[in-house]
Amino acid sequence: MEFKGKTYEIQFGEFARYLQEMNNYLEMALPYVANDT
């Protein structure tokens, strides 16, 4: 995208594989949390 005369090529998800695995484990932890969800 353009911003003040510069072109920015944006890429998302660089660490998505790590974070997907992390989220999977957090979801598996969810039934065992002590506080209300």
Place this chain on the structure above:
Amino acid sequence: MAKHISHESRIQNLDYALSWTFLSEKEKNYAYYMSKASWAGALVTLHQISYESPLIWCIFQAYFADKNFDELEASAMQGVEGLTADDWSKFIAYVGGFYGNLSNYHSFGHMKFIPEVSPAKFWAILGSHPKAGQQDSLIQYVLTNFKSHVEQEVFAYDGPYKQINYPHEGGITAYFSRNMTPDDHSAVSEFLLSAEAIAKGLDILNTRAFKKSEN
């Protein structure tokens, strides 16, 4: 911050076997899955600290994959010419420091630390792994494919490698490419804080920038 990790630092397993028995099933499950989540997310840190950290991590993971610590030590002591018990301790101290900081930079102070053994001995220890000669082994794969990409960076201690900082302030960072000027940093910061960037879901705290051309 110390240039080397003291080899007098103790490395020991956390003894939680007894404490674990006092937890309920619910608490055990919670602790287990949170631990797994923490480690999965922690690997992002390697990429955020230095160019070489992910590859060093892979090399150490391959070296210790079989959890045969005594065998590794014996193989190194027998296979590396001139290696002393003190050298081995210093090698292990570096590895411990690397895992403890999840990079080759101190997590407090962001100064670099390097192995206290010579480059020749450091790589020879890794190459002394009992499976290093096996064609299909993980350790041979990482040493063949990764070593050449990081062997200078592991030991480089002069500027800019000594500390994490903006390149124009004499350091290195994994967040900005080394060809970026102070003006480039200002332009990127202004962009990332703009309404347009925020609308795209960008956050200045977790976005890396690499300069491909002047514009």
